[in-house]
Amino acid sequence: MxxxxxxxxxxxxxxxxxxxxxxxxxxxxxxxxxxxxxxxKKDILNYLQFLQENRNLSNRTRQQTLGILRHYYNHLQIPxxxxxxxxxxxxxxxxxxxxSIEELNEFTDLYYNSYRDDLRNNLILSLIVYQGLKxxxxxxxxxxxxxxxxxxxxxxxxxxxxxxxxxLQANQLGLLYAYLREKKENEELLFTxxxxxxxxxIKLRKLYPKFTDFKQIRASIITYWIQTxxxxxxxxxxxxxxxxxxxxxxxxxLESLKDDISxxxxx
Numbered sequence: 002m003x004x005x006x007x008x009x010x011x012x013x014x015x016x017x018x019x020x021x022x023x024x025x026x027x028x029x030x031x032x033x034x035x036x037x038x039x040x041x042k043k044d045i046l047n048y049l050q051f052l053q054e055n056r057n058l059s060n061r062t063r064q065q066t067l068g069i070l071r072h073y074y075n076h077l078q079i080p081x082x083x084x085x086x087x088x089x090x091x092x093x094x095x096x097x098x099x100x101s102i103e104e105l106n107e108f109t110d111l112y113y114n115s116y117r118d119d120l121r122n123n124l125i126l127s128l129i130v131y132q133g134l135k136x137x138x139x140x141x142x143x144x145x146x147x148x149x150x151x152x153x154x155x156x157x158x159x160x161x162x163x164x165x166x167x168x169l170q171a172n173q174l175g176l177l178y179a180y181l182r183e184k185k186e187n188e189e190l191l192f193t194x195x196x197x198x199x200x201x202x203i204k205l206r207k208l209y210p211k212f213t214d215f216k217q218i219r220a221s222i223i224t225y226w227i228q229t230x231x232x233x234x235x236x237x238x239x240x241x242x243x244x245x246x247x248x249x250x251x252x253x254x255l256e257s258l259k260d261d262i263s264x265x266x267x268x
Contacts, residue, residue, distance in 0.1 A: 002026070008076035012242075015160060025069045037073075042082045045070065049088070064088045097220040098213060105130050105221060108209050115208060120180040122201060125191055127176060129215055132156070132167045133222040133239055136198070136215070139191050144181070149174060162240035223250045 002023050009019045030037055032048055045067070052058045052066065067083055074081040100108070109130050113123050128134045128142075137159050146155040152174055158164040169177070198215075205212050212218070219239075226235035227250060236247040 005073060005076050009072065012072075013158065013160070022069045022072065025066055026073050029066075029070060038077060038079060040074075040082050042086065045082050045086060060088050097217045098211075099224050100211060100217070100221040102225050104211060105218070105225075108212060111209055112205070120176060120183065121191065124173070124176045124180050126205075127170070127173050128154075128191075129218050130222060131170055131173065133219045133226075135159075135162070135219065138162065138240070142191050147177060147181075149177060156240060159240075161242070163237075163242055165237055165240055167238060220250060223247070227251065 005023065005026065006019055009022060014022070026037075029048060032051065033040065033044065035044075049063050049067065052063050058066075064087070067086060067088065071081065071083040074083055109123075109127055112126055116123065125139055128139050132154065134156065138156050141157050141159070142154070146157070148154070152169045152171075153166050154169055155166050156162075156164060202212075202214060223235055223239050226238050227247065230238075232244060232247050235250075236244050239247060241247045
């Protein structure tokens with residue numbers, strides 16, 4: 002298991018998760034009557050059926066086990082017996098009331114025109130809207146991550162997302178310049194506590210009733226990237242480790258299309 006652990010560490014997987022993965026592989030090894038490297042697809046299917054019938058495990062848990070075994074056989078660099086295997090009824094849909102790019106622009110313009118002196122929150126809102134940043138990401142931004150000359154911002158890797166470098170919009174450069182000029186010397190760059198964030202969300206809903214929460218904003222911009230730049234670029238910009246995470250947002254694109262059809266071509 003030592004080499005498997007090293008493989009998982011190279012994927013920046015949490016140490017506790019690594020231990021859990023190894024236990025699941027050991028359980029599979031105990032179930033089998035042959036060497037792990039000689040496993041065939043039917044062995045995987047039989048094991049998944051065994052987990053359902055004898056351990057009463059849910060589809061989602063069995064799908065998780067399948068994913069762990071997929072990791073294991075990828076690390077062995079042999080023909081992977083888990084390829085093309087999937088368990089139905091486990092896909093998680095992420096559905097939000099998607100805002101169009103025009104509505105996102107309207108939202109940020111409205112906040113700026115209403116609260117011009119609130120430079121920090123104007124900046125944070127723009128990073129959520131245009132770069133799709135999550136709470137853990139924009140709270141971790143440092144001054145050295147911002148390149149005003151090249152108009153880019155570096156987003157550090159987190160436990161659940163990849164690092165990336167994203168372009169800034171022209172209006173964001175102005176906000177950044179103004180904010181950095183007024184920021185106190187020892188002040189955190191963009192830090193906002195969670196309770197303050199919750200109060201801010203209530204304030205935003207009153208100002209712009211179409212706004213639901215910050216996850217809706219991230220889902221909206223990721224859906225826009227998928228529509229305009231394709232899945233792979235959307236995956237990079239969103240910081241998703243796996244393309245399947247980005248594909249989950251395709252359901253928002255379909256829901257948006259249904260809304261358009263209902264609006265412009267009612268039955």
